[in-house]
Amino acid sequence: MSAASRKSDDPPDPARLSRLVVAVGENRDRAAFAELFGHFAPRIKTYLLKQGAEAGQAEEMAQEAMIMVWRRAESFDPAKSAASTWIFTIARNKRIDALRRERRPDYDPADPTLPPALVPAAPAAADRAAELTQQAERLAEAIRALPEEQAELVRMAYFEDKAHGQIASETELPLGTVKSRLRLALARLRKALNAGGREDA
Amino acid sequence: MPAYHPESELLMDYASGALPEPVALLVASHVSLCRDCQAEVARLEALGGALFDGLEGEAMAPGAMDHALARLEVTDNLEAASATTSPPSRAGRLVPRPLRDYLGDDLEALSWKTRAGVSEAALLTSFPGFRTRLLRIKAGTTLPQHTHEGSEYTLLLAGGFTDASGHYLRGDVAVADPSVDHRPVADDGEDCLCLAVTDAPLRLTGPVGRYLNFLARL
Numbered sequence: 001m002s003a004a005s006r007k008s009d010d011p012p013d014p015a016r017l018s019r020l021v022v023a024v025g026e027n028r029d030r031a032a033f034a035e036l037f038g039h040f041a042p043r044i045k046t047y048l049l050k051q052g053a054e055a056g057q058a059e060e061m062a063q064e065a066m067i068m069v070w071r072r073a074e075s076f077d078p079a080k081s082a083a084s085t086w087i088f089t090i091a092r093n094k095r096i097d098a099l100r101r102e103r104r105p106d107y108d109p110a111d112p113t114l115p116p117a118l119v120p121a122a123p124a125a126a127d128r129a130a131e132l133t134q135q136a137e138r139l140a141e142a143i144r145a146l147p148e149e150q151a152e153l154v155r156m157a158y159f160e161d162k163a164h165g166q167i168a169s170e171t172e173l174p175l176g177t178v179k180s181r182l183r184l185a186l187a188r189l190r191k192a193l194n195a196g197g198r199e200d201a
Numbered sequence: 202m203p204a205y206h207p208e209s210e211l212l213m214d215y216a217s218g219a220l221p222e223p224v225a226l227l228v229a230s231h232v233s234l235c236r237d238c239q240a241e242v243a244r245l246e247a248l249g250g251a252l253f254d255g256l257e258g259e260a261m262a263p264g265a266m267d268h269a270l271a272r273l274e275v276t277d278n279l280e281a282a283s284a285t286t287s288p289p290s291r292a293g294r295l296v297p298r299p300l301r302d303y304l305g306d307d308l309e310a311l312s313w314k315t316r317a318g319v320s321e322a323a324l325l326t327s328f329p330g331f332r333t334r335l336l337r338i339k340a341g342t343t344l345p346q347h348t349h350e351g352s353e354y355t356l357l358l359a360g361g362f363t364d365a366s367g368h369y370l371r372g373d374v375a376v377a378d379p380s381v382d383h384r385p386v387a388d389d390g391e392d393c394l395c396l397a398v399t400d401a402p403l404r405l406t407g408p409v410g411r412y413l414n415f416l417a418r419l
Contacts, residue, residue, distance in 0.1 A: 014254075030270070033270075034266060037265075037266045037269065038266075039258075041258075041261050041265065041266070041269075042258025042259050042260060042261055043253060043254065043256045043258045045258070045259040045261060046256045046257060046258055046259040047253060047256060049259060058259070059261060059262055059265065062261065062265075063261075063265060063268060063269040063272070066266075066269050067269055067272060067273055070273055080243075081243070081246065081247065081250070082247065082250055084250040084251065084253060084254035085246050085247045085249065085250030085251075086250070087250070087253070088246065088249045088250040088252075088253040088254075089246055089249075089250075091253070092217070092218040092249070093218070095218065096218050102221075102222040103222060104218070104225065105222070105225050105226040105228075105229035105230070105299040105300075105302070105303075106229060106299065107229045107230075107232040107233040107239065107242070107297075107298075107299055108233050108297070108298040108299065109239055111233040111234070111297050111298045112294065112298075113233065113234065113294055113295065113296065113297050113298070114233060114234055114236075114297075132247070135247060136247065136250065136251055136254070139247060139248060139250075139251035140251050140254065140255055143248075143251055143252060143255060144255075154248075154252070155252065157213055157214065157217050157219060158217040158219075158248075158249050158252050158253075159252070159256075161218070161219050162219055163214040163219040163220055163221075164210045164213070164214060166219075178210075179208075179210055182209075182210050182213065183209065183210075186209060186213070189248060193244040193247060193248065194244070
């Protein structure tokens with residue numbers, strides 16, 4: 001079955017979104033890309049508008065971000081991140097580059113200066129990918145369940161280009177309050193965040 | 202593995218992309234050296250992905266996708282993979298990759314200024330409001346006692362140092378805010394190499410330091 005065939009107009013679930021990105025990476029599947037575009041381009045546009053882009057610029061940059069999705073789809077690894085996470089990082093880096101005109105120093109998980117660790121056998125890629133799509137579903141629910149005062153700070157942190165110190169000065173909340181609310185939010189999200197329910201944080 | 206990590210809000214700011222470049226560079230360099238923080242950043246990016254996926258989409262212009270696909274045809278062949286990684290040199294084995302992208306491979310080629318056992322090379326010099334330096338402190342050197350007007354983040358890359366807050370080794374991040382008045386001492390045995398990012402000038406507080414502050418203001 002082609003990754004592009006689908007039965008209904010329901011919004012695609014995380015597992016499907018991952019399959020679509022893989023289909024683009026492996027087969028340059030245009031139908032899969034069209035579905036990804038329909039789902040993500042408007043969200044990228046909203047994200048950029050929230051970050052202060054002008055409407056025309058947000059439209060243009062959202063298209064460019066989707067072009068990056070097409071080009072980099074081969075490097076997408078469903079065992080490392082959900083499709084929404086991967087596309088979020090592309091949109092984030094695009095914003096830093098275009099709106100802030102800064103470089104994004106990305107860490108390198110395979111940094112040669114990091115000595116190899118004695119890690120327990122990694123779970124099979126397919127299991128890991130399934131865990132991540134479940135994590136995405138659990139997270140969406142956990143976010144909806146956050147108390148509004150915590151959810152608001154988390155959204156400011158992710159969508160308004162504000163480090164927590166700035167959030168404190170703009171909301172006129174003491175820095176300690178901002179930190180403790182963010183920590184409370186993280187503590188509540190922790191269970192959903194730990195893929196497979198492991199408390200390994 | 203490092204024992205001192207950036208606090209979770211700082212990792213969240215890194216994952217969300219809200220950190221200014223100098224602090225992001227320091228965090229990325231620590232994360233490159235720390236598997237625990239890699240896992241935490243991955244979780245915080247997953248949180249970003251879930252928040253992003255939950256956004257209400259803003260309609261794209263009519264024909265946006267066809268437009269993007271047409272742009273693909275034009276540009277698809279332009280971007281060849283340019284990621285050629287040369288094997289790291291001696292410095293390369295010490296300096297995590299995000300920082301190496303800024304410094305290059307040869308630490309000796311940087312322009313170092315040396316004073317009283319401390320050499321420093323400035324980077325990201327045009328970034329407003331931040332001072333970003335690579336510091337090399339001779340083994341056993343005691344730094345002048347100082348405090349900060351803003352925050353100072355220090356990532357240890359080689360050797361170690363001790364101050365009242367702890368003993369820091371490779372990969373560790375020390376954070377000093379205005380409440381910290383400290384007098385770091387570099388470990389004996391090996392020169393200490395670190396990346397220091399300050400968001401306001403430091404103020405020297407010891408008797409000699411006050412004199413140096415006075416001179417610095419002249």
